[in-house]
Amino acid sequence: MKLDLLYDKLKNFISEERIKQNEPMKNHTSFHIGGPADILVLPQDAEEIKRIITCCKDEGVPFFVMGNGTNLLVRDKGIRGVVIKLAQNFNDIQITKNIIKCKAGMAVSAAVRAALENSLSGLEFASGIPGTVGGAVVMNAGAFGGEMADVVKKVNVLDLEGNIFEMSKDELGYSYRNSVLQKGDKILLDVEMELTPGNRDEIKAKMEDYISRRKQKQPLNLPSAGSAFKRPPGNYAGYLIEKAGLKGYRIGGAMVSDLHAGFIVNIDNATCEDVLKLIKHIQKEVKDKFNIDLEPEIKIQGES
Template sequence: MDVTKIYEIMREFLPESQVKINEPMKKHTSFRIGGPADIMVLPTNIGEVTSIIKVCRQNDIPFFVMGNGTNLLVKDEGIRGVVMKLAQNFNDANVNKNIIRCKAGVPLSALSRIALESSLSGLEFANGIPGTVGGAVVMNAGAYGGEMADVVKKVTVVDMNGRLYEMQKEELDYSYRRCILQDGDRILLEVEMELLPGNYEDIKRQMEEFAACRKAKQPLNLPSAGSAFKRPPGHFAGALIEKAGLKGYRIGGAMVSDKHAGFIVNVENATFKDVISLISHVQKEVKRKFNVDLESEIKIIGD
């Protein structure tokens, strides 16, 4: 099916402002890399999400769901079919006592500030983590001793047939940087979190400390997809990469950060091939020197 036809199908139930044609993915990823998506749709509510899924399935249109693209590396050829972005238009949140319920597109840092304003503790670690709540819950994002599995109570998901249902935390099968939703047959739409009442000033102080630590240690001034590798058992990826002499190592426009070796940064119009080649080189060198396998945390998308 050609792009124009897909666009016409989406416009039957979405306004023009929510459907983009041949949209450059580098505008929607923190890496600032990636060719065009045939069609990008920006749903505002669950009804629109389920409609998009059903229409894509009925017309055999491939589709991919993203948040705000902070852990994505998109190929230079782009993405065929439909990209559904659950971010700026899908980000309601409300607080009821110590329970926060929010849509998947809420920025994680914004959620941590919502918790702060309600004097709720448990999301201090999330202050400064890029990405959306949805991506964080699916990836079990964490830092400084905290992770999303600590606060998630239940989630609302939609399956590939457009059926909505809730899943309790126990059903998500959480482990390090993983939960069952990564299997790809369900899309996270809403999250309910249970936090602890706390002291506003104490929560704020902790958040500020974490933010200062990130600023001092991480290359926040350059495009990246965050930490490039998962922590291997018994080691720290960044430390191994630095010991391998790869800090500052560069292929094309992609470089191992000279501030934190666990990050790969886009220093000069890096391409998909630059980043992939650099990831592969780092993995091979760490394996050769320390016999440790590094697994990438970056999700690769495209045709």
């Protein structure tokens, strides 16, 4: 009943095509896995996000904020309450000299293209990283020796009381694949990145090289959520998993990629349960053989 009331409230300020009921989350994750969300909303600006959160609080309904779902595994029973998706519906960009400012829903690939078009260097490492800039900033995504912490200057966030304020890079508490924004008590609205003027041809060559290397080494043709595990200190998850003899190991429709053992791929309508069992098996084998604990990099959401 609460959900019906909430849906009616949301319709007062968001058009119906941007509110979806019982929406299969497999349609919103790169893994193509996940049961239905009670309500999925696609806001277009910060004011709509504030009003959605207020409505959820008033009705006592939980909410969850996501980007493009490229690092997300949703459980088979789905997500109760409201999913607020910030992706192509929330993706404006402004470029002033060497500063790129974009909303959290901007695709990383679009930001990388904008940097190239404006002969700005510093985002080359992100070439081929899937998902949104917001997701990349929150998790401090990185590759090829670079990471978002290298380019982020400041961000604007919305707290759960509806206040919008600025945070500098130093306040984001960046570390390997982590930031204070992962606590979930603030919603990233936009980010300002400071890049360096450079030579367009050199920037383009580096971007093309990184994309080519990704295609050779990563199973980009199969549904996955990117690297399944964080890199353990002084080692590589993919190397350990391969040495444990798990390349191609399969549970249900989920498999350790035979191209890159650091990836779990959905090869045949995998369920979330398939992936979770495979993660546990990998962790156990690597622990038994090398006494190293692997920590998942994939974010898991939904009803158990």
